[in-house]
Amino acid sequence: MDATDLMRMYLADPDQPFPPVELADPSGLIAFGGDLSPQRLLSAYSAGIFPWYNPGEIIHWYCPDPRSILIPTDLRVTKSYRRAVEKADYAVTMNRAFAEVMAHCGEPRGGDDGTWIGSDMLAAYLRLHHLGHAHSVEVWRDGELVGGLYGVARGRSFAGESMFSRARDASKIALYWLCAQLTAWDFPLIDCQIASGHLTSLGAIELSRADYLALHTSAAARPGPPGPWQFDIPVPTSPNHLPV
Template structure:
């Protein structure tokens, strides 16, 4: 199969410019498809609908990816360890949807242990904040005594949740967020959580790898009944904040 000898360039002044066919993505680095463009809402909508996502460091131009294979987690197949189930059942926390997107984004942008920088620079943060305002990006937050201790955010296209980043400031907080997200996605009849690139950590949570072709077929099938954009509220019962610790 043909592979490009150079990356496809996207014009930042032409937000409706089509992406190249995803089968032209490079093998090494895996899935790199295009460079340039912008992070406008319209371009992001088209990217995610095609299974493409931006990922780059703050000192780089915008890079667009569609890896093969793809790491995915069907919400019904989340693996819950005994210790995590105990943490979930303790319910000494509150969980919310779309209540603190900017705070989750900021927490996810903080440098990880052993790292000096972050891939989530200001342009990316601003872009996903706008995507959230347009109803296409969502956050789930975990609170303890009115303090944000964990959460994650991602993008919805069709009925696939594209997980972007998560953070934790207390034991199992991000996993608790993922658990309740999965329960909500099951209620909303979502097919998959896209985890992008496989890792041992994701595998321990039940993620598996599938081919790019399989992933894109499943994504396309969900547009027969897509989830409409808009702010989310839980459709399932969730732990509530104790009375002495009101949510912000």
């Protein structure tokens, strides 16, 4: 990468727009620098761009090609997955514990001591949540938060950021009910960003960046659900499982 490329990619001014996504490098990196202000984050998500970097590093912005997405109606539900959902030994909520969900998503896992969700990320997405743009789904058992996920909505396009599970299938239960609600709201996609074996096993597919952006741009241009997000489909809500 030469000096001209670095200058093009560096966001030196708060109002500087992102470069065209077609100029991203092979990893999908489109820009670096800037900040995590609500304005910058909303501009990024509207354009199909997301931040991804380690705590202490300069902010990196990505728009990879290909792009992993999950069509909510295409969630792959195996027999064991369906049994876990239908057992209903849990309560599921939306936007009840956003900060806690994100904090759990940022905990090291799988023997890895690191995390890409640092304190600046936590603060930035909590601001988006308070502004009504970032949302969480929570799964509770016996008053304990055992699983969940969070992401950012633009219109009727939802970008899933991360999920966590402290009990078997808890994050998959959160995803099941998110997909059910987004289907009811006529959301055509959940942006999964980068493919993984786990997401693929759940039905995620890869699209070219151009095809993803066409789908995302159309969905993001449609008005989202009015008012604060809450489930308006029947979900397990046993008070025995919710926190006091």
